Amino acid sequence: MKRILVFGAGAMGSAFTVPCVDNNNDVVLVGTHLEDATIEIIKKEENFHKILNCKLPKNLRVEKFEKFQDEIKKKPDLIVIGVNSKGIEWAGKEISKNFNSSSSILLLTKGLTVINNKFETLVEKFKFILKNNGIDDVKVSAVGGPCLASGLANRIKSSVVLTNEKIEIVKSIRDIISTNYYAVECSNDLVGVETCAAIKNIYSMIIGASEGLSSSNVDREIKSKYFLNTAASLMCRAISEMSYFTKKLKGKEETVYGLAGLGDLYVSSAGGRNSLMGKYLGQGHLYKDAKELYMKNITVEAAELAFEIGPKIFKDLKEKEFPLMFSILRSICENKKLEIIW
């Protein structure tokens, strides 16, 4: 039995507690300073989580942010970061206050960012933040793969891949969190997994757009009935571009064909907000119009990533080599009509 602290009571952080508890660990879910109300409701409703629309395990302890430092001081074996990417800086600072180097850190938050004109993974960024707060030599791992939070919370058979450049670190995490419904693979290709986890959001938009892109001159009814040929082709083109992109960033090609690439791309294209935005773009809406009209207060991760890495990609990469990526980035960063060459 290990001690696990999950920080952030959103959908993914909360769902992640389920296999942790089922695997007989001592697990505490601690909300951020913005989640006091959420935590109170969870406690009052006997661990029922509203967004996940199901009960978290009875044995799960749930605490408000005010208890965070006390929990950190207990030297958990594993600290799981479930805050969103905007909260990463803040979370790093809070953890640093009473951090003990025996704790291993696992980031559920995924992403790619640009620091000093270089692409960096969120793991790198997080290490950087910790370093600025005086914490050196930390084990920070990440997770990728097709795992919708609501599915995991309902103990639907799921598979993920844990990654750290030192594979022994993730193997020991695997041993404490995998269950008969939660299969965990391990990879030392941290860059590849993080890159895939980030850019699949962009590519899932193009697959979401396939209905509109399937033909330029037939009516909508025909398109929505028969667009699958187009979607399937775009899936292949997306995977081959992702593999090219990942290699450019020094990740491994096989990672793209695995859970973090192909698996996660599939799940994000089948449902989710990125592919929904893609659908609107495919129908011919401009990004700004679609956002305003249909998704005003909804976060579209892929669009945020596009704004973050778009300018650098336009400068560094060739459109000929990444035609789909360029199509999407143009439609978002430059508010142009989404078009592809067939």
Next chain:
Amino acid sequence: MKRIIIIGAGAMGSAFTVPCIDNNNYVTLVGTHLENELITDIKKNKNFHPALKTNLHPKLKVERFENLKSVIENGMDAIVVGVSSIGIKWFTEEISKYYKKKLPIILLTKGLSVYKDELITLSEKIKILLKEKGHSDVNISAIKGPCLATGLANKMRTGTIIANPDIKEAQLLKKIISTEYYSTEISNDLEGVELSGAIKNIYSMLIGAAEGLSNSKAPIEIQSKYYLNTSASLIHRSISEMVEFVSYYGGKPETVYGLAGLGDLYVSAIGGRNSLMGKYLGQGHLYKEAKELYMKNITVEGAELAFEIGPKILKELKEKEFPLMFSVLKSICENKNLEINW
């Protein structure tokens, strides 16, 4: 302009006439000896195809099987195989009467066969049968990829792959049949393309079963709401197994990641009869019972392939290396409950 003869007026053969004609070829669709009524119907209704529910091009010539000889005597630059896999033997016998050295045969049919205890592709089967009739210089290409016939007939943007061991032959066909909505890739991996195109029918059953396999203890409405984690994992595991399978029988791994493998698997897993049968199996029905109850007169290609190659595969391969394939084959050939290890 080339003279193209398509044999078999089913959905796929008929839909394939559409890009052929749009690319300014002289195209004749010839029904099999079992399709006389269908051909009369199509002719009477101004080239309206009842299965595709759409009008074929007015320039398309449609003929009954009895007129094959005179059609061929008018000239033939390529002959397209649009019959079902069961009809391959019949097709080859008929065409052996007219075959001339190096005449391009284009194979649309998907499937595999066992001949003298060897697993062979359909192009190999045609070659063997033609050789028995004295033809040794045979030129066969296969066209595979995610192409639902109804989509193609409606000119949805579609991508396929043309394979021939001699890449120049594939290149030639590409020129003859590609249009602005029908894009074609070329490959010299005929073996890999045919193997992928066939076995994806087996794996699409498994992905179709994802819902039922996702959590046997959860109520059906939870399964059907949240099963995507499971299906995404299974897509990834299927692709990995397909790579092993295709490599074992002499194809290239990269073919599996392309249109003939991943692309076609994607389309079949989302819609289609194989994945529907898979759904029933996932729910816990035995194959025989599901066939009788729900799909009595419907051809399930994946199941037919399982009966054709199952005994050979179960004998020749190791379950440990192909766990998913074995699960499906056992559920069909041995009428066992479909189960997978997570």
